[in-house]
Amino acid sequence: MPDGMTVDYSGLIPNNIDLNADARVRKALETWHPGYIDWWKAMGPEGFQSNLVYLRTAVGVDPAGWAKFGFVKMPDYKWGILLAPAVEGRTIPFGAHKGELAWQEVPGEYRAMLRRLLVIQGDTEPASVEQQRHLGATAPSLYDMRNLFQVNVEEGRHLWAMVYLLQKYFGRDGREEAEELLRRRSGDADSPRMLGAFNEVTPDWLSFFMFTTFTDRDGKMQLAALAQSGFDPLSRTCRFMLTEEAHHMFVGETGVGRIIERTCQAMREAGIEDPHDVDAVRALGVIDLPMIQRKINLHASLTLDLFGNEISTNAANAFNSGLKGRYREDKLTDDHRLAGDTYPVLRPRDGVIVSEDLAALSSLNMRLRDDFVADASGGVGRWNRIMEKAGVAFRLHLPHVAFNRRIGEFASIHADPEGTVLDAAMWEHRRSAFLPSAEDGAFIQGLMRPVHETGGFASWIAPPKAGIDGKPGDFEYVRLHDS
Ligand SMILES: [Fe+2]
Ligand SMILES: [Fe+2]
Numbered sequence: 001m002p003d004g005m006t007v008d009y010s011g012l013i014p015n016n017i018d019l020n021a022d023a024r025v026r027k028a029l030e031t032w033h034p035g036y037i038d039w040w041k042a043m044g045p046e047g048f049q050s051n052l053v054y055l056r057t058a059v060g061v062d063p064a065g066w067a068k069f070g071f072v073k074m075p076d077y078k079w080g081i082l083l084a085p086a087v088e089g090r091t092i093p094f095g096a097h098k099g100e101l102a103w104q105e106v107p108g109e110y111r112a113m114l115r116r117l118l119v120i121q122g123d124t125e126p127a128s129v130e131q132q133r134h135l136g137a138t139a140p141s142l143y144d145m146r147n148l149f150q151v152n153v154e155e156g157r158h159l160w161a162m163v164y165l166l167q168k169y170f171g172r173d174g175r176e177e178a179e180e181l182l183r184r185r186s187g188d189a190d191s192p193r194m195l196g197a198f199n200e201v202t203p204d205w206l207s208f209f210m211f212t213t214f215t216d217r218d219g220k221m222q223l224a225a226l227a228q229s230g231f232d233p234l235s236r237t238c239r240f241m242l243t244e245e246a247h248h249m250f251v252g253e254t255g256v257g258r259i260i261e262r263t264c265q266a267m268r269e270a271g272i273e274d275p276h277d278v279d280a281v282r283a284l285g286v287i288d289l290p291m292i293q294r295k296i297n298l299h300a301s302l303t304l305d306l307f308g309n310e311i312s313t314n315a316a317n318a319f320n321s322g323l324k325g326r327y328r329e330d331k332l333t334d335d336h337r338l339a340g341d342t343y344p345v346l347r348p349r350d351g352v353i354v355s356e357d358l359a360a361l362s363s364l365n366m367r368l369r370d371d372f373v374a375d376a377s378g379g380v381g382r383w384n385r386i387m388e389k390a391g392v393a394f395r396l397h398l399p400h401v402a403f404n405r406r407i408g409e410f411a412s413i414h415a416d417p418e419g420t421v422l423d424a425a426m427w428e429h430r431r432s433a434f435l436p437s438a439e440d441g442a443f444i445q446g447l448m449r450p451v452h453e454t455g456g457f458a459s460w461i462a463p464p465k466a467g468i469d470g471k472p473g474d475f476e477y478v479r480l481h482d483s
Contacts, residue, residue: 006060007080014080016061017164028167029081032178036160039182040075043130045152047137049074052479053149054468058082058157061240069469071479077153081164084239092230094329094336095322102232103322106169110321113314114231115170115177117323120194121222122162122181125155127198128211130186135208138448140458144205146468146477147251151212154244161237169233196406197302204444205461206259206287210299212252213379218306220245221327221372228325253379254464259287260383262462264390275394282443285459289387289394291443294436296396297417300376301404309408310345310366311358319364326364327371343367346401347409351421353402365408373398404435452480 007016012030019026041049052071057078060066072078090102106114129152139145159181166174184191187199197215202208223245227238266284267275275281281288308315318324319338326332334341341360346353360367377398384395400419402410414427417434451458455474467475 007058007082009059009078009080013160014078014082016080016082019081022168025164025168028175028178029164032163032167032175032182035179035182036079036156037075039126040129040156043126043185044133044156045074045129045136045149046133048145048149048478048480054146054471054475054477055150055153056469058240058244061085063243066243074149074153077156079153079157079160081160082157082240083233083236086232086236090232090235092322093228094325095230095320096337097230097322098336100230100322102230102235104232106231107321110231110323111170113318113321114234114323115166115173117226117318118162118165118170118234119177119181121226122159122166122177123184123194124198124219125158125162126181127184127186127193127195128152128215129155130193131198131200131202131211132208135202135205138205138450140205140461141451141456141463142454142477142480143457143464143467143475144255144461147255148208149478151216151248151251154248157244158241161241165233165237195306197306200302203441204448205255206292206295206444207299209252209255209259210295212248213256214252214296214299214303214376215306216245216248216252217372217376218303220249221307221368221375224327225324225329225368228329230322234323249379253382255461256292257383257386258462258464259460260289260292260386261390262286262460263289263292264387264392265462267392268390273393275392285447287444287447287460289392289396291436291440293396294434294440296380297399297403298435300398304369304372304401305405305407307369307372307408308365310347310369311362311409312365313362315364316359316361319361327368345409348402348413348421353415353419353421369401373401399434 007014011020012033013019050073052073054069055072055077056067056069058066059068061082061084092098092100092102132148132152135148136145139148163178163181166177184193186193192199202211220242223238223242227235227242229235263286266286267281270284272280275289278288278290329336338360342357343360343363343366344355345358345363345366346355380396380398387394399417400415402415402419403417405411414422414424416422447460454476457463463473467473
């Protein structure tokens with residue numbers, strides 16, 4: 001009998017949910033599997049599919065030792081269904097049902113809402129793989145290439161996680177949704193992915209590191225809110241996904257950090273003191289710091305849109321019904337029901353941005369967005385310390401939440417990254433100072449040349465402090481020659 005801690009690898013689909021005892025769901029997943037592999041080969045990483053990559057695979061859900069590392073060809077990766085261990089007697093931690101036993105089956109009245117939450121989360125997972133599929137060809141090192149592919153296979157597994165829930169608990173509707181998740185395509189004119197940021201391009205490695213810093217962090221916040229769910233299978237699924245997600249943000253934050261480190265080092269060696277002397281910095285084959293700020297402005301603002309409207313009845317309903325909690329709900333000390341409570345919401349009024357106390361239940365998207373900003377600020381602070389240590393007079397910051405928004409309260413106004421409201425003419429005039437230009441993109445593209453020697457790194461990025469799984473600096477993370 002599976003103990004829920006170790007993963008059964010004997011069948012086609014590794015799992016810790018005793019899939020062998022559930023013939024209906026096993027058949028549904030096995031029927032879905034070939035379409036998934038077709039999708040992976042068509043829309044997953046371009047090239048490198050027959051190379052051995054040093055990847056981690058989940059072999060258990062014990063936080064102390066859940067993964068093993070080894071060489072595997074990506075299409076042979078063991079994508080499985082893994083749920084964090086059940087908590088005996090777990091109760092619903094928030095909303096109108098607070099204190100009742102957590103649901104093991106979908107409550108009928110919340111079926112449509114829950115299905116929608118699963119589909120939206122599920123859709124982001126394959127989308128990011130599609131967005132990143134061209135990046136293998138320009139990897140700045142084998143270490144980075146391996147990290148890209150690790151993120152990609154785990155996003156693939158996250159799709160499996162949501163598909164399992166759809167197929168197990170939503171019958172025919174769930175099977176149809178699972179097919180649709182393989183049919184939509186990032187950026188496709190007719191059949192795009194569901195959320196805006198997941199239809200943008202990820203054309204270069206700076207974009208990839210920004211995406212994993214910011215957009216994967218939205219994933220973390222959403223998963224953390226769903227991990228509180230009163231629907232216990234969703235809670236357990238998301239809790240395990242969060243262990244994998246941490247690595248994605250590590251890849252992003254350290255990636256940007258290594259770019260900053262390399263730029264500072266090159267500036268110092270060349271005796272360049274002014275970070276705004278962009279031509280001189282770029283002539284060194286490194287990425288200037290003002291461009292990094294523009295990339296932050298772009299990726300942070302695109303990601304803020306993923307939190308949806310600040311004021312949202314859907315968010316209130318999802319909380320009230322016990323399906324989606326707040327970030328770290330279990331650490332909060334209020335009544336976990338929020339009826340009658342207020343929350344400060346930023347909104348534009350007569351040309352300035354003001355804070356208004358609105359119903360806390362309706363403001364849950366705003367609150368999760370605030371939690372995201374606080375979490376992301378920590379990463380920006382760590383980037384700033386790299387420059388501080390190097391003696392470079394430049395500091396990065398997150399743009400104001402009103403900057404460059406397409407969704408919510410600020411979609412109807414223009415604001416600069418400091419949050420000053422601008423008229424349309426001024427916005428157009430100054431936009432290229434705020435956001436990456438075509439010229440920025442062309443410069444970055446010019447740097448994107450692959451480095452395939454073991455232990456080698458492109459001119460514009462410093463080596464990492466430590467290897468993956470304790471491996472030495474010259475470890476061959478991707479075997480390009482023998483497959
Ligand atoms: Fe994910
Ligand atoms: Fe992720």
